[in-house]
Amino acid sequence: MFTRLIVYFAYFLKTSKRYQRAKLFFYDLLENPNSRLKSYFDVFMICLVMLSVFLLIYEVDHKLDAGAVLFEHCVISLFIAEYLLRGWLYSDNHKIILEHYEKADYLKLSFRPGKVAMIILAKKIEYVFTPLALIDLLAILPTYRLLRVMRILLLFRLFKLFRYFNSIKLFANILASKRFELITLGIFLGFLVFVGSTAIYLFENPANGGQVKNLFDSFYWAIVTVATVGYGDISPQTTGGRIVAMVLILAGLGVLSFLVSIIVTAFNEEIEALRENSIYTELNRFDHFIIICGFGRVGQHIARQLEKDKQNFVVIDPRESYILKAKRLGFLFIHADASKNDVMHNAGINNGATTVICATGDDVINVYITLTSRHLNPEIRIISRANNQDNVKKLYQAGASNVIQPFEIAGMAVAEYIGQPVAFEAILGIIREESHIIMETLCVHPGSLIEGMNIAEVGFEQRKLMLMGIVSANPVHQKHKNSYPIKNQHFYFNPEPHFVLRDGDLLVVIGREYAIDYFRDQIEKSRLKNGRKQ
Amino acid sequence: MKRIAVFGYSVMSLEAMNRLNPEQYSIIFIAKDDAEASLVAEKGFDTKVIDFRNDDALRSVGIGTDVDTLFCFYPRDFDNVFLTISARAIDKNLTIVAIVDDPESAEKLLAAGANKIIDPYEICGRKTHEMLTKPDITNILDNTVFGRHDLNMAQIEIPKGSCLENTRTSDLKLNEKHNLILIGVVDRELGDQLHFAIGEKEHCLNAGDVLVVMGPAREIKAFKKEVEQC
Numbered sequence: 001m002f003t004r005l006i007v008y009f010a011y012f013l014k015t016s017k018r019y020q021r022a023k024l025f026f027y028d029l030l031e032n033p034n035s036r037l038k039s040y041f042d043v044f045m046i047c048l049v050m051l052s053v054f055l056l057i058y059e060v061d062h063k064l065d066a067g068a069v070l071f072e073h074c075v076i077s078l079f080i081a082e083y084l085l086r087g088w089l090y091s092d093n094h095k096i097i098l099e100h101y102e103k104a105d106y107l108k109l110s111f112r113p114g115k116v117a118m119i120i121l122a123k124k125i126e127y128v129f130t131p132l133a134l135i136d137l138l139a140i141l142p143t144y145r146l147l148r149v150m151r152i153l154l155l156f157r158l159f160k161l162f163r164y165f166n167s168i169k170l171f172a173n174i175l176a177s178k179r180f181e182l183i184t185l186g187i188f189l190g191f192l193v194f195v196g197s198t199a200i201y202l203f204e205n206p207a208n209g210g211q212v213k214n215l216f217d218s219f220y221w222a223i224v225t226v227a228t229v230g231y232g233d234i235s236p237q238t239t240g241g242r243i244v245a246m247v248l249i250l251a252g253l254g255v256l257s258f259l260v261s262i263i264v265t266a267f268n269e270e271i272e273a274l275r276e277n278s279i280y281t282e283l284n285r286f287d288h289f290i291i292i293c294g295f296g297r298v299g300q301h302i303a304r305q306l307e308k309d310k311q312n313f314v315v316i317d318p319r320e321s322y323i324l325k326a327k328r329l330g331f332l333f334i335h336a337d338a339s340k341n342d343v344m345h346n347a348g349i350n351n352g353a354t355t356v357i358c359a360t361g362d363d364v365i366n367v368y369i370t371l372t373s374r375h376l377n378p379e380i381r382i383i384s385r386a387n388n389q390d391n392v393k394k395l396y397q398a399g400a401s402n403v404i405q406p407f408e409i410a411g412m413a414v415a416e417y418i419g420q421p422v423a424f425e426a427i428l429g430i431i432r433e434e435s436h437i438i439m440e441t442l443c444v445h446p447g448s449l450i451e452g453m454n455i456a457e458v459g460f461e462q463r464k465l466m467l468m469g470i471v472s473a474n475p476v477h478q479k480h481k482n483s484y485p486i487k488n489q490h491f492y493f494n495p496e497p498h499f500v501l502r503d504g505d506l507l508v509v510i511g512r513e514y515a516i517d518y519f520r521d522q523i524e525k526s527r528l529k530n531g532r533k534q
Numbered sequence: 535m536k537r538i539a540v541f542g543y544s545v546m547s548l549e550a551m552n553r554l555n556p557e558q559y560s561i562i563f564i565a566k567d568d569a570e571a572s573l574v575a576e577k578g579f580d581t582k583v584i585d586f587r588n589d590d591a592l593r594s595v596g597i598g599t600d601v602d603t604l605f606c607f608y609p610r611d612f613d614n615v616f617l618t619i620s621a622r623a624i625d626k627n628l629t630i631v632a633i634v635d636d637p638e639s640a641e642k643l644l645a646a647g648a649n650k651i652i653d654p655y656e657i658c659g660r661k662t663h664e665m666l667t668k669p670d671i672t673n674i675l676d677n678t679v680f681g682r683h684d685l686n687m688a689q690i691e692i693p694k695g696s697c698l699e700n701t702r703t704s705d706l707k708l709n710e711k712h713n714l715i716l717i718g719v720v721d722r723e724l725g726d727q728l729h730f731a732i733g734e735k736e737h738c739l740n741a742g743d744v745l746v747v748m749g750p751a752r753e754i755k756a757f758k759k760e761v762e763q764c
């Protein structure tokens with residue numbers, strides 16, 4: 001009966017939306033490195049830790065008032081709550097229970113709750129002994145005023161900051177990556193100190209007229225000398241002692257410079273990866289962004305336009321000089337080859353990217369990037385540049401949604417400029433939204449007021465709009481004249497007044513922005529209203 | 535008929551030449567050697583081989599006499615600058631359209647006397663951007679107006695004595711009578727800018743005003759004829 005109750009409860013937790021939501025919320029708050037909530041929480045905790053430490057220091061020679069004591073209690077309650085919540089997040093008990101229950105059920109064995117409880121307990125103990133959890137626990141302890149000795153644990157409250165400062169974590173990681181060099185250096189340093197302290201004790205013991213009374217003194221002197229600090233409280237008096245000092249100082253200089261160089265190289269090696277990581281983190285925060293592959297002339301133009309639009313984008317280019325340019329302009333960039341799967345994957349092709357633009361000057365690379373991107377994400381929009389007319393088909397085959405031909409477009413622009421300058425500038429002005437007159441598409445939603453209406457009834461003229469045509473895939477319209485095929489649809493230019501609008505048709509209109517917005521609002525509202533009625 | 539001289543062989547120059555209506559423009563391609571000349575001649579264009587550094591050679595192809603427009607489509611900016619300077623010195627009224635490789639050269643070309651600078655990379659960048667922000671519109675325009683379909687945009691100037699003089703724009707009813715859409719009007723009384731025909735203002739047409747219309751090529755042609763003849 002008890003077992004069934006536990007299993008039932010575990011299933012309940014597994015299916016409970018509220019429980020999952022709560023857990024996700026606390027995960028975002030405490031653990032998820034990409035969540036914005038966590039960064040706010042971290043800042044809040046840093047302030048709290050600093051304040052509480054300040055209070056504890058103040059308490060050393062002052063008496064605290066009631067307010068401060070209350071504050072301290074609040075802080076501690078928060079620390080305890082945080083500690084327990086982290087423990088809760090560390091493992092999913094219901095999952096462990098269900099896993100064992102299902103296994104036992106499948107193998108027709110009896111389910112033993114005791115064993116599962118042990119596993120759960122082991123997991124939680126594992127959490128308690130993780131270094132950061134230990135620090136958390138020790139940071140809570142200084143509250144017990146009875147144990148004055150516990151005050152030293154105050155330091156742990158400062159260590160708690162480790163949790164909230166990303167840069168401290170990074171520094172620790174970088175040092176950890178140079179573990180081998182640091183251990184070697186440590187061994188060498190230990191050896192140096194050992195030899196130095198032994199030698200100085202031999203030369204400088206009081207029997208020889210020196211100041212080194214015991215081995216601890218000699219050890220202290222060796223450390224002070226190796227570190228090139230040299231307080232001078234113990235100084236060698238004998239020639240032998242002075243020679244040892246000279247050797248130790250020179251060796252100390254070597255050790256110090258070696259240490260500095262290890263840390264500097266570690267930073268240099270990691271800095272690229274760190275920067276890239278920070279870019280990936282930033283990209284992760286965006287819901288929609290565009291990947292521009294190739295930061296040549298075309299790529300740069302696109303990036304500038306997108307920057308004007310305040311759209312998020314990232315530039316990928318393997319060439320150093322272009323990446324430097326992107327950096328100077330303050331764009332997000334990845335210094336890598338976009339044809340590699342992991343580069344595109346890390347850039348977020350499946351995680352927020354809406355469009356990939358292949359803008360390199362080499363069609364072969366563009367085809368390859370297009371293929372890679374299409375393979376990684378079958379849904380994504382890919383706009384690719386074709387420098388040679390022959391490659392347009394190949395790019396479409398590789399999966400491009402649109403292909404742009406720079407020289408063809410420019411050629412066309414020249415011809416239009418010469419032939420119809422006014423008309424050409426007009427249409428460009430409309431597309432680029434340079435004037436307040438824009439061209440937009442409006443969708444005929446099912447249930448909206450214009451569905452089933454004919455063109456004459458809509459009254460475009462009164463709405464101060466110009467209807468250029470209608471895009472539709474609906475076969476009903478095919479009897480109308482002036483139809484031009486566009487991919488799988490037809491564009492009906494200058495539709496007749498009796499043209500009846502159907503669900504899914506796209507109206508192509510020209511007009512002032514607010515006139516178009518107003519009409520769109522009307523369509524949307526009528527759709528919602530009619531939808532409610534139904 | 536306008537005469538255009540095209541200098542420099544590239545995808546772009548071929549595209550521009552193909553787009554221009556042979557009935558309105560007579561095009562001559564200036565090649566640097568015979569191989570280039572025969573390549574372009576195969577596509578049905580007049581060609582001539584000259585050295586563009588020589589002013590007499592430039593005069594021999596008609597610059598300063600019958601050439602109205604010059605396309606400088608050499609891949610290197612300094613060639614284009616040199617050609618622009620030479621041609622401008624020969625003919626002050628020539629329309630010079632030049633392409634630019636390095637954006638910094640644009641100013642030099644303008645200083646040399648070019649009327650219009652085309653930066654293919656910029657145009658391509660803009661185009662990609664348009665495709666990103668307005669995919670539907672770009673798609674429609676690419677497939678119709680800018681594409682190979684016979685839907686075109688055209689500007690029609692009202693000649694003196696035309697029956698359209700003193701007509702109101704709202705009375706034109708181009709969409710009913712001619713299957714054309716009136717995009718806008720350049721009303722010379724109000725300056726040179728285009729006023730879109732979105733029912734905001736009534737314009738009374740006079741000689742010299744320009745109608746910008748969109749529609750099938752044959753309808754545009756028929757309407758043009760009507761405007762000129764009536």
